[in-house]
Each structure stands twice: as C-alpha cells, then as structure tokens.
Amino acid sequence: MPYSYPYPRPALAVDTVIFAFDGRMLKALLIERNNSPFKGYWALPGGFINMDEDLATAARRELAEETGVTGVFLEQLYTFGTPGRDPRGRTISVAYFALVRLAEVEAKAGDDAAAVHWFPVEELPKLAFDHGKVMPIALERLRSKMRYQPIAFGLLPLKFPLSQLQQLYETVLGITLDKRNFRKKVMALDILTPVKGQSTTGAHRPAQLYSFDSKKYERIKKRGLSFEL
Amino acid sequence: MPYSYPYPRPALAVDTVIFAFDGRMLKALLIERNNSPFKGYWALPGGFINMDEDLATAARRELAEETGVTGVFLEQLYTFGTPGRDPRGRTISVAYFALVRLAEVEAKAGDDAAAVHWFPVEELPKLAFDHGKVMPIALERLRSKMRYQPIAFGLLPLKFPLSQLQQLYETVLGITLDKRNFRKKVMALDILTPVKGQSTTGAHRPAQLYSFDSKKYERIKKRGLSFEL
DNA sequence: ACAAAAGTGTTACGCCTACACCCATGC
DNA sequence: GCATGGGTGTAGGCGTAACACTTTTGT
Structure with a gap:
C-alpha cells in the first residue's frame, strides 16, 4: 500500500x-x-x-x-x-x-x-x-x-550533606527516616564520595559534603541494588 | 492565539x-x-x-x-x-x-x-x-x-493450580522458586480463593484450583503490598 | 553557656531461605 | 507398583528497626 x-x-x-x-x-x-x-x-x-x-x-x-x-x-x-x-x-x-x-x-x-x-x-x-x-x-x-534508582541526586546540588539527602527522601516519600539507619544504608550502597568542602551554614557543627559518584554506581549496578530506605 | x-x-x-x-x-x-x-x-x-x-x-x-x-x-x-x-x-x-x-x-x-x-x-x-x-x-x-501488582493472573486461566502460577513467575522472571516458600507467600497475600474443580491432568495427584479474588485484593491493597517472590 | 544540627553502635525481632518426605492419581 | 506432580513444617541466618548521647560550631 x-x-x-x-x-x-x-x-x-x-x-x-x-x-x-x-x-x-x-x-x-x-x-x-x-x-x-x-x-x-x-x-x-x-x-x-x-x-x-x-x-x-x-x-x-x-x-x-x-x-x-x-x-x-x-x-x-x-x-x-x-x-x-x-x-x-x-x-x-x-x-x-x-x-x-x-x-x-x-x-x-x-x-x-x-x-x-x-x-x-x-x-x-x-x-x-x-x-x-x-x-x-x-x-x-x-x-x-x-526507591530503586539514584535519581534523587538530580534534585540536589553537586555537593550536599547527608541530611539534605535524607530530607529529600522524607519529603518526597512522605515518611520520616531514622538518621542513623539512613546513613548506614546510604553508605553501604557505596555510591557517594566525600568531597573536601564542608557545609558551614548555621550555628552548629559543619557537615561533611558528599557527591554522587556515577562511576561507583555503574560498577555495582550490575549486581542489582535497591534504594529502599 | x-x-x-x-x-x-x-x-x-x-x-x-x-x-x-x-x-x-x-x-x-x-x-x-x-x-x-x-x-x-x-x-x-x-x-x-x-x-x-x-x-x-x-x-x-x-x-x-x-x-x-x-x-x-x-x-x-x-x-x-x-x-x-x-x-x-x-x-x-x-x-x-x-x-x-x-x-x-x-x-x-x-x-x-x-x-x-x-x-x-x-x-x-x-x-x-x-x-x-x-x-x-x-x-x-x-x-x-x-513484582508489585497482581497482573500475572491476566495470563492464566480463571481457575489455575498454584504450580501454574509458580511456573509463570519462574518463566517470566527467569528464576527458580522454592515450592513451599512460594505457596506460603502467595497464600499469605490472601488474594486467592480455592474453587471447587480440581485439575485432573496427568498421572498424578490432582491439584486444587484457585481463582484470583479481586475483592480481597482491593480490600488489602490500601495497606500496601508486595508480590516479591 | 546554650542552641542547633552532625555524627556514631548495639540489640532484638521478624522475615526470608534452605531443605525432605508423604500423598493421590493414571497407566 | 511405579512414575509423576501435589502438598506440607521447621530451624538458622540476615537484614531491618528501634533507640540516646557526644561533638562542633555560632551567637
């Protein structure tokens, strides 16, 4: 035709x-x-x-x-x-x-x-x-x-403290997360790299900044991985 | 305009x-x-x-x-x-x-x-x-x-034995599943109703037939549920 | 010195996994 | 009676959730 x-x-x-x-x-x-x-x-x-x-x-x-x-x-x-x-x-x-x-x-x-x-x-x-x-x-x-892909980092600055990442997950998912457990799980994923600068905002202890490391992520992605928090 | x-x-x-x-x-x-x-x-x-x-x-x-x-x-x-x-x-x-x-x-x-x-x-x-x-x-x-919605039943007859459901999951997901654990989890979901007929195919013990019960499913859906097997 | 967020370990519980034998039927 | 798939329970290990105090800074 x-x-x-x-x-x-x-x-x-x-x-x-x-x-x-x-x-x-x-x-x-x-x-x-x-x-x-x-x-x-x-x-x-x-x-x-x-x-x-x-x-x-x-x-x-x-x-x-x-x-x-x-x-x-x-x-x-x-x-x-x-x-x-x-x-x-x-x-x-x-x-x-x-x-x-x-x-x-x-x-x-x-x-x-x-x-x-x-x-x-x-x-x-x-x-x-x-x-x-x-x-x-x-x-x-x-x-x-x-929950299963590292897309949250697209919403954060290139360098961010862990508390900001947690705040983002809590806000978007509408839940509250335990700080210690959150840090443990995120760190266990091994997809973040600590960077030199420190967050220096406010009258409190400054926070370590991290950046998402897509090379690390690509390397471990193959074995499957979850962002359940 | x-x-x-x-x-x-x-x-x-x-x-x-x-x-x-x-x-x-x-x-x-x-x-x-x-x-x-x-x-x-x-x-x-x-x-x-x-x-x-x-x-x-x-x-x-x-x-x-x-x-x-x-x-x-x-x-x-x-x-x-x-x-x-x-x-x-x-x-x-x-x-x-x-x-x-x-x-x-x-x-x-x-x-x-x-x-x-x-x-x-x-x-x-x-x-x-x-x-x-x-x-x-x-x-x-x-x-x-x-894995998280009961769509598999759209591929099965209205009445089916559990083994067929398991076979479907194994085939589609490309994995093998333990028979006992599979039945336990499916039954725990409480979304199947046993129906009268029995599968009578083959030289072996006939199997209980089940049908997907969408009413049960709707009732429990709200609390969230997973089909991870 | 005090307020405010950062950072850090351990325990208990529940869930998931692994695993072997008897049952009912057709041929 | 034998071959074939149907059906059932338990124990150990692993991961997840719960939980409180010290640290560092700015004011």
Missing part, C-alpha cells in the same frame, strides 16, 4: 513536569498562559514539536527555553490523547518529567507565558487542559523511581 | 505487545506484514488511530480485531517518535502492552496481515520498523510490574 492516510492528523505537543527541591519542599515549575485557550491559567511548560525533531529533543529544547538548564534527568512519563483535551482540536501530548537543581535554574517567561513560578507540589493551582492529571502521575513516578 | 499550527503533522499509530502464557513459555503475538514498507516482516499488531478515538480505545479495538479478546489487561507502555522510524513519513507510535489468556484468543489475520503467529519471547524474528526496541521495554515492564 502506498502511503495513504486520508484522515486528519492530530497535533503533537510535548509537556514537561519540572521538579526541583529547595531543601524543604518539592516544587514544580508552571507557566501562566498568555494565550487562549485557558488564558490566565497555569499550565505545564511545553509546546508543539518540530517535524524533524525527536520527542525527547523537543522536551529538552522546551526545558532549556524555560529554565536555561541542560543535561539533566529527563524521562518520558505518559502520553495523553483523549479527544477533547484541547478545545482547539485533536492534540496528543507526550508528557515528560525532569529533575533540576534549583540553583542552576534561571526561569524566564517565554513569549507565550505571562509568568513562570515554582509551586510546592502540595499547593498547585487549577491547571489548564488535562495537566491536572499529569502531575499525580509524575509524582508517583518520582516516588517509585527514587 | 487562534488555532494556528502551520507545520505538517505526524501520523499517529498505536501498536500493542500482546503477551500470553501457554503453561511453559511466555509468547507474543506478531503479524506478518502484507504491505510495504517492511512487507514480509513480522511486526506488532497495530494501526492508525481514528480522529475521535481515545488512545487506549484504539489499542483495544486493534486488540479485539487481532485476537477477539476484550476486557483484558491493557496498559500504555511508551511512545516512539524518532524521525525516520517509519520510511513513509513522520509517524508517532504509542505502544501498549496487553495480557491475554491463551484459551480465550482466536487469532485471525486481518486484511493487512499475511499471517498471525505466537512467538516465544526468547525467539523473536527480526521485526519491522523499530518494533525490535519495543519488545524489551514491554518485557521489562511486565517483569517489574509482576
């Missing part, structure tokens, strides 16, 4: 849930829409793909435009295609989720955004389109993936 | 990895393409979506056309959109994976298929398009999901 596909084709967009961690709360980046439909609503950053562009490439392009960051964790999440989800016409959205280090971000409102803002994931506004359905899926993915 | 999207739009297809279990091996249903491109190659069953049709609906429609089964486990897997994956032009494929009971299937070659065949997942032929990349992802999803 020749290439006959006589039906109208849907438009194809990419939307990205961008997570960051400020030391206390998990946050997501949203943009305020400047255009109809849903003008004035908050929405996930995203846009239509170019015709010669890979899906992940489009997501990275949008991510760079909104936050200025590159080279971060980015993973496909889910594809939304219910008819009617975009009042302008049939649109398929491939959702991605990204983890960024807050310090590296320079959020800037693009041409089609009235504003950009980091919202705590527990206090999100009403979202445009069906984006309200995307966020719980992204959170669930983050939570489950943090 | 009015609905201006002046770019050419990709075509949108749905392809489904259909798994079944024959008691010994995990198998996947493939069709032999009757048309160019990749005429004569084996491929995942699938097709273009209708304009007013949900993605999952399209997948279920294709599934029913190919196998005659309805109401089975079906889940979105991953979306493939690399430019060039379809030589006819930009095509996005949303891949699904489905679990069916072999006894309920009546595989039939559709109009665009020269043949339909169940292949053991360990002995797949070269596949059309990028479908060779889909299968490992589907297998990985099946394996990981079987």
Whole structure:
C-alpha cells in the first residue's frame, strides 16, 4: 500500500513536569498562559514539536527555553490523547518529567507565558487542559523511581550533606527516616564520595559534603541494588 | 492565539505487545506484514488511530480485531517518535502492552496481515520498523510490574493450580522458586480463593484450583503490598 | 553557656531461605 | 507398583528497626 492516510492528523505537543527541591519542599515549575485557550491559567511548560525533531529533543529544547538548564534527568512519563483535551482540536501530548537543581535554574517567561513560578507540589493551582492529571502521575513516578534508582541526586546540588539527602527522601516519600539507619544504608550502597568542602551554614557543627559518584554506581549496578530506605 | 499550527503533522499509530502464557513459555503475538514498507516482516499488531478515538480505545479495538479478546489487561507502555522510524513519513507510535489468556484468543489475520503467529519471547524474528526496541521495554515492564501488582493472573486461566502460577513467575522472571516458600507467600497475600474443580491432568495427584479474588485484593491493597517472590 | 544540627553502635525481632518426605492419581 | 506432580513444617541466618548521647560550631 502506498502511503495513504486520508484522515486528519492530530497535533503533537510535548509537556514537561519540572521538579526541583529547595531543601524543604518539592516544587514544580508552571507557566501562566498568555494565550487562549485557558488564558490566565497555569499550565505545564511545553509546546508543539518540530517535524524533524525527536520527542525527547523537543522536551529538552522546551526545558532549556524555560529554565536555561541542560543535561539533566529527563524521562518520558505518559502520553495523553483523549479527544477533547484541547478545545482547539485533536492534540496528543507526550508528557515528560525532569529533575533540576534549583540553583542552576534561571526561569524566564517565554513569549507565550505571562509568568513562570515554582509551586510546592502540595499547593498547585487549577491547571489548564488535562495537566491536572499529569502531575499525580509524575509524582508517583518520582516516588517509585527514587526507591530503586539514584535519581534523587538530580534534585540536589553537586555537593550536599547527608541530611539534605535524607530530607529529600522524607519529603518526597512522605515518611520520616531514622538518621542513623539512613546513613548506614546510604553508605553501604557505596555510591557517594566525600568531597573536601564542608557545609558551614548555621550555628552548629559543619557537615561533611558528599557527591554522587556515577562511576561507583555503574560498577555495582550490575549486581542489582535497591534504594529502599 | 487562534488555532494556528502551520507545520505538517505526524501520523499517529498505536501498536500493542500482546503477551500470553501457554503453561511453559511466555509468547507474543506478531503479524506478518502484507504491505510495504517492511512487507514480509513480522511486526506488532497495530494501526492508525481514528480522529475521535481515545488512545487506549484504539489499542483495544486493534486488540479485539487481532485476537477477539476484550476486557483484558491493557496498559500504555511508551511512545516512539524518532524521525525516520517509519520510511513513509513522520509517524508517532504509542505502544501498549496487553495480557491475554491463551484459551480465550482466536487469532485471525486481518486484511493487512499475511499471517498471525505466537512467538516465544526468547525467539523473536527480526521485526519491522523499530518494533525490535519495543519488545524489551514491554518485557521489562511486565517483569517489574509482576513484582508489585497482581497482573500475572491476566495470563492464566480463571481457575489455575498454584504450580501454574509458580511456573509463570519462574518463566517470566527467569528464576527458580522454592515450592513451599512460594505457596506460603502467595497464600499469605490472601488474594486467592480455592474453587471447587480440581485439575485432573496427568498421572498424578490432582491439584486444587484457585481463582484470583479481586475483592480481597482491593480490600488489602490500601495497606500496601508486595508480590516479591 | 546554650542552641542547633552532625555524627556514631548495639540489640532484638521478624522475615526470608534452605531443605525432605508423604500423598493421590493414571497407566 | 511405579512414575509423576501435589502438598506440607521447621530451624538458622540476615537484614531491618528501634533507640540516646557526644561533638562542633555560632551567637
């Protein structure tokens, strides 16, 4: 059969849930829409793909435009295609989720955004389109993936004290962890390297800083490993 | 902004990895393409979506056309959109994976298929398009999901002996399990109901048959539960 | 000196693993 | 009666969870 596909084709967009961690709360980046439909609503950053562009490439392009960051964790999440989800016409959205280090971000409102803002994931506004359905899926993915892959480090500075890592796990998973047991398990994984600097914030004993050592991780990954904490 | 999207739009297809279990091996249903491109190659069953049709609906429609089964486990897997994956032009494929009971299937070659065949997942032929990349992802999803959700029962008859369930886990996960420990753990989950009939196949003691009890499962699901075996 | 977070070991319990023999049936 | 898969209990080891005090700094 020749290439006959006589039906109208849907438009194809990419939307990205961008997570960051400020030391206390998990946050997501949203943009305020400047255009109809849903003008004035908050929405996930995203846009239509170019015709010669890979899906992940489009997501990275949008991510760079909104936050200025590159080279971060980015993973496909889910594809939304219910008819009617975009009042302008049939649109398929491939959702991605990204983890960024807050310090590296320079959020800037693009041409089609009235504003950009980091919202705590527990206090999100009403979202445009069906984006309200995307966020719980992204959170669930983050939570489950943090348990067996070392993706949490994508949310922390390159050097961090163990207490920050623990705080991140506690916040995202919604649990409290025993400090001693946490340190024991993390250290037993042997994927962190102590680095020279010390955290010197506050009126208390300074903390040893660590960095994630991807070489160590790659070396032990093969025998299977768990991040259950 | 009015609905201006002046770019050419990709075509949108749905392809489904259909798994079944024959008691010994995990198998996947493939069709032999009757048309160019990749005429004569084996491929995942699938097709273009209708304009007013949900993605999952399209997948279920294709599934029913190919196998005659309805109401089975079906889940979105991953979306493939690399430019060039379809030589006819930009095509996005949303891949699904489905679990069916072999006894309920009546595989039939559709109009665009020269043949339909169940292949053991360990002995797949070269596949059309990028479908060779889909299968490992589907297998990985099946394996990981079987560990914490009761999806295995979608591959078994409604009544089955425990040994068949164990065989399924061993085959899919590529491990061997201790019979006593397996039965202890499965029974402790309290999600099976013994049913009257007995398996009467072969020259040996007949086996008690069980069925998956989704009511029991729903009741205990909330407290979290694991299928680690 | 005091407030505030960093850092550090041991014990008890529960869970998971390993393991061998009898049972019911068909041929 | 023999071959085949069905069905059952226990003991030891390992990993996980619970738990409190000292250290170092800034003010």
